[in-house]
Amino acid sequence: MKGIAGFTLIELLVVIVIIAILLAVLVPALNVVREHATGSVCLANERGLITAWVTYTEENDGRLVGGYPYVRDIRNPGSPYPDRSQWLCPPLAEDGTIFPIAANNSSAYLAACIANPPTMEEIERGIQAGALYPYLDTTKVYHCPGDKRWTREQPPYNVYQTYSITDPMNGKFEDNRYGYKKMTEIKTPGGKYVLVEEAARNASFNIGSWWFGYKGNSGRIEDSGFLDPVALWHTRQNTFGFADGHAEIHKWKEQATVDALQQYLDGKGFPLHLTSGSGAPETYAHSNQDVMWLAMHYY
DSSP: OOOOOOOOHHHHHHHHHHHHHHHHHHHHHHHHHHHHHHHHHHHHHHHHHHHHHHHHHHHTTTBOOBSOSTTOTTTOTTOSOTTOOBSOOOOBOTTSOBSSSOTTOHHHHHHHHHHSOOOHHHHHHHHHTSSSGGGTOOSGGGSOTTOOHHHHSOTTSOOOOOEEEBGGGTTOOTTOTTOOSBGGGOSOGGGOEEEEEBOOSSGGGSSSOBOEEOOTTTSOGGGOEESSOBOOOBTTEEEEEETTSOEEEEEOOOHHHHHHHHHHHTTSOOOGGGBTTOSOGGGSGGGOHHHHHHHHTTO
């Protein structure tokens, strides 16, 4: 009986090469599909959050919820701003005190997070103490599945909170000369975003509002640019929640924007030509339609 011939070395190498080629083609495509899937979940999260945000204003005489976490009057009675509620608290200990320290000092908060990083349970207690949580009753909507900082990074870079409130929407109270305090002050709520996927690289910068270098009130809107980053977890797009209660996916149109956001996530900072007040005038927002879109819908 004749034996069965095996594969030659050349044939095996050909098969291996074919498999490698298929993987090279399929893996990036699967990554794109996965990122788009997380974008859909992220959009649902923002729809839930912005609905809660609008509901809060309706039940509180039109007042906008604050964006900073350390002004909770119930959990933090010693706060100098006891009359301001906020949508999210920093991590809380079991006795309701802020963990690991009062978060009104970002440098000290950062150092404390490194020395004694909060657990998921403590972070969840912080979320549950926030002003919007009663309208949501779940902590999952505060985190986009595409945001891998919590599982991949070490403290204090393992940020859990994905979304931030923008400065003009009562996000930052120290200097809110140009911001809104009540819903009736927002003239075109359908065109002004409230919630942003923030990509801050540590917890001390991801506990407040999202700040954009908007120049429309003090100069030319074309001179606006990035200060805080937006995330790049869905290939070339991000989700935004708007003041009228809707959320949408916005796709970045320019490669320079995508490169800049990726550069930040890689820990290299922003390129100066997309930041506010840096570089030559031709490198400001009017030469980048993505940055201009952010400026036009910011305030």
